[in-house]
Amino acid sequence: MTDSDSSQSEGVKDFVRDVIRDDLAAGRTTEVVTRFPPEPNGYLHIGHAKSICLNFGVAAEFGGRCHLRFDDTNPTKEKIEYIEAIQEDVRWLGYDWREHLHFTSDNFDTLYQYAVHLIENNKAYVDDLSADEIREYRGTLTKPGTNSPNRNRPVTENMDLFGRMKAGEFADGSHVLRAKIDMASGNINMRDPVLYRILNASHPRTGDTWSIYPTYDFAHGQSDAIEGISHSICTLEFEDHRPLYDWLIENLPVPSTPHQYEFARLNLTYSVLSKRLLMQLVTDGHVDGWDDPRMPTISGYRRRGIPAAAIRDFAQRIGVTKSDSTVEVELFDHCVRDHLNKVAPRRLGVLKPLKVVIENYPETLTEEIDAINNPEDETAGKRKVPFSRELYIERDDFMEDPPKKFFRLAPGREVRFRYAYFITCREAIKDSAGNVIELRCTYDPATRGGNSAEGRKVKGTIHWVSAEHAIDAEIHMYSHLFTRPDPGAEGDFRDDIDMASKTILSGCKLEPSLAESQVGETLQLERHGYFTMDRVSQPGHIVYNQTMALRDGWAKIQAKEKSVKK
């Protein structure tokens, strides 16, 4: 965690922190212990980041600790791959669980003993109704349920049956262990919830030792209690599980009494934030894996070059409340730009090259031009960029017949080549089809560095790259994965995928210093945006991902002109 982060988190205020402050003040808690409890059945996304920042952040602020606990109670969906990826992501986000890496499966023996305890106290029973029958007996939202015919099975019989469930004598689905609570409760979670089910499946960590597995409800709160969690923070959909959470804590010989608090999960415009839908994008091949730079996953952001600090800043700015909300991606984008603007080294790169020949520049000369690495950070220093007679500029920086407000190059116009010279366009060379393929220009030797001694002004500054010295690169440009802010709001979310959300630019020309850049560093190509080298890069085949475009004032002016004309 950086200093700017901790100073930002001062004065963070939300209802969760209010609760903790009150608990501390009233002596209900002496140590704040939280946990981030992912199920290893997929990759972490920005919604998880909100929870991670909350749980680890709160623990740090109050001098407590935060555990990383894998909620691995469903072997049919969980994989080692996810366990490893999740740890990498949490670490990359900047958080440290120290020795507190836990697994719900670490508690399987204890949980089993807890179940036995409930049976012995006549508070749980083995039911051999089918799943369908259990559903029928459960009633509906408005009609109370009815008791299972097995509800009054004698304790000894329950003990025998439960033991045999554990021993693997029964088929999947043939029996379950249920809590004996209240089939008429308005809260469906209290209508004798299932505590254990038979799953003859191999578990990523416990292998084949178990054929019964606890449900979320039976495992989560008890694991909290075992780990000494003081504040168990989860999302709103678990709100009506809280009475069950509390009931189990009260009725079991657990070592501590944790409490559950719920906050609203994150929704983001132009994104889907559900492991199920993200999984579908991956398995159907709509994206290039969980870490596709268009994915709202932590690994996707990392590959896209978004810094962890920006994600933490975002998590802090959106706040923590109980009201359902959808945050506009623009806020996320702002956090990314805000951070990168301060730290990203500036470089020159041409995405869509147009050749320029400086006619009055010596053919054999190459000059080393001083360029500032980061105008926002003096300590970043300067570098040398080679300038020569033949250069590339951006196609979009030249117009044969420019509109009034176009400040870039055009026939007869003079502009500044950043850090180098004032350049005047003398002629545009065209191919037989009428496309401009080359510009013939002249330079003013007296403007070296980019200023005219006599105070002559120029309206535009454009970037350039020396043709002879440039390195070639392929650049992947990205836009929102979805065409609408609320994918899936009308029909299948896959119909809202923007097929043009990824475009590949090849033959891009970058300044030679970029030969030394590395995967994991995000830099700014001036006037374009932020970019980062992709992990697929090879020595002869450099690939960059666009992290985020700079805000584009020119695009706004153009859009306005267009709407005025209409």
Next chain:
RNA sequence: UGGGGCGUGGCCAAGUGGUUAAGGCGCCGGUUUUUGGUAUCGGUAUUCGGAGGUUCGAAUCCUCCCGCCCCAGCCA
């Protein structure tokens, strides 16, 4: 007449009975600028889902109403 939540500007979100309802994002306009970036200045809710009521005073308390979200997995 099932249970549980939530409603403050376009989007987040402070506010916990007492001067003109914080702040951020976005948007609009100005200034600066060797990135049409950044920075900076100004504008953007006479009103807090609605209606009543209590009070000298209400976004904050009470009543009723309206809207939205979650729950009927042997998923988490």
